[in-house]
Amino acid sequence: MPARRKTLSQTHMQMDVDVDNSVDISRAKKAILNRLNGHAPLPALVGLDGPLDSVYSLLNRTVSSAEGNTALLIGPRGSGKSTIVQRSLDMLKQKHDTDTDIDVDSSSVSKYHIVRLSGFVHTNDKIALRDIARQLLIKQDLENILIGSFADAFTYILNLMRSSDDEKSMPPVLFILEEFDLLAQHPKQSLLYTLFDIAQSQQTPIAVLGITARIDVMDLLEKRVKSRFSHRQIHVSNAKALEDFVDIARVALSIDDNEHRVTNAFAESFNRNVSAILTTDFVASFISDIFDFGKDARLLLRTFVYAANKLSNEHPYLQLAHVKTAIARETASAKMQILESISLLEVCLIISMKSLVQSGSSKYNFEMIYNEYKTFMSRHMLATAGGGAMKVYKKPVALKAFETLVELEIVRPALSSALGSDGSAGTSGRNDLLAGSTQGSRAPKEYRMVQMMLEPGQVLDLVAKRFDIPAVIRRWAQQ
The missing domain is CATH 3.40.50.300 (P-loop containing nucleotide triphosphate hydrolases)
Structure with a gap:
């Protein structure tokens, strides 16, 4: 019986500790997010x-x-x-x-x-x-x-x-x-x-x-x-030294036990973890890049919002993995972020255009792109024992996927097709390509010459980031 009382007492003590940690985490999260989002001032001004x-x-x-x-x-x-x-x-x-x-x-x-x-x-x-x-x-x-x-x-x-x-x-x-x-x-x-x-x-x-x-x-x-x-x-000038720029992030991410009403032990552990993250090579290199590019403190603080929002009982301190994810999102171009959600067929059409460029075609149309796609898929299906390992989409479906790439401005009209009848440059927006006719051209949209607005290296990065792409498509992109 005494042993049981001791076990229950230990259980209650553990519950109290969990409750205290939960309160500390909640208060720290609220304070840091308010600073990072500009809703609360930083506790100290660096270099001002x-x-x-x-x-x-x-x-x-x-x-x-x-x-x-x-x-x-x-x-x-x-x-x-x-x-x-x-x-x-x-x-x-x-x-x-x-x-x-x-x-x-x-x-x-x-x-x-x-x-x-x-x-x-x-x-x-x-x-x-x-x-x-x-x-x-x-x-x-x-x-x-x-x-x-x-x-x-x-x-x-x-x-x-x-x-x-x-x-x-x-x-x-x-x-x-x-x-x-x-x-x-x-x-x-x-x-x-x-x-x-x-x-x-x-x-x-x-x-x-x-x-x-x-x-x-x-x-x-x-x-x-x-x-x-x-x-x-x-x-007022921006931070003049990289150390001051790093201190801005450290001040914004640190907590004070008296000001935020958290336990002293939690505050010390939290602040040590922040200093450790800011001194890692990956994070330090990113901060140095921002400092060299424009010294924008708001951009620096905005980067840590994602990691601060992940604070919870499971993750009571800032996680380096969350900071790396936020940095990857910040450094990725808007175009690459859009491409992360396109379909597999649209990825195949992009790889087809990459193949056409490597073969020497600076301009191409949908018919050429679809033939390149169909040729590869037919060759792959013949080489596969099952015969039907991958589905070959029909031309109307592929044309719809091609129009999606045009709307995303991944594909734009070639310069020659955007010239007016007098030789002057016309508008080369998506409406010119998808409308009934373009300036100076009455050809159907399947035959209008276009260009892809991606570099070959960006296509490889896109394929590398997608986990739903079959191995054979990956090899095709690397050719």
Whole structure:
């Protein structure tokens, strides 16, 4: 009996451990996926301390000293501009102990306000003005106000905020302008002129921070807008060293036991596993290729989404095999990914075109492709003792498969068949080949000359990746 009690106790202890691991895995998975998908900022910024200090200092002087400030945050896409802004706002929130993300009641006044605008969303000044009023909690009817100029309507909104304050002084407002270059395309640039003019006047404490990826954004501004702008530019660059680029991935994939409420032992084991994966030759080579190609941190992080999504009780840590699968998908061309799902008959037609190319035919038509396919299949069936080891599809079925390759743009009209009657280049899209006639040619589609948009090496890669291809077809492709 005591032995049985001991066994039951051990069983309960094991169940508790499994439950704890399940909770740890779930929390780690959620945190990492939020970072990789851009829904949560990275816990640390790698190589961005300089721009972060500049942005935070600018916004903090507006909040603390009621200064009017304007600046542009310029850098390539994926360099961390939005992350810098969000981290600066989080630091302001910590310092001034106020929550700007929730509505405040009428009895309390926020120390500062944040207004976010985007050139993608706010395509004209009227839309921008309505959203400014909404974000500043101005609930009055603005229909009559919107009839006038943008400057008058915006001044009216600021006066409403000023009169609602007991001390007759308006709290600072931080304007974050995403896709600043698109906002500069508004007629007369009234939005930017008004914001810069008010910030320069020092009567109202506002900060205007424009975020853009265009390095020539100053050339888009009108002369009167430039005269109101402080010409302060904060530049953000991609990671300058490969080690920093690797650290971005390590920071995104690592977890903290206090922040994510996981056990210390699990966090240490998880982070050691992440470091081990990032230092493997295969993964390190892939990261180096991304760094050399474009230093796009978003592309780097997106690669690990598949592996992070596979975290489970069966796989509590990131698996190298899952990372390799994700890298293979990322490096594979879109054309090769499409080819992975085509039928065996369509693969045979592609191999037939490869054979025609190797025999010296740079252009061919469906009749030539089908004859090549039928010749090989007949020779194979004669060599097979059973006689009917593989099915030979009839011409109408093969023509349908050929049209599928045309729709996928694996097969395109040859250059000569795409020329117009006057010798000029016509359109060579799929409709020209599958329609009743092509420009300059009235031949049936079975006889129109085409070319395959694959290299022989890509055909071999396609055959090697497919497990449903018979050995005889594989040998045919390798000939």
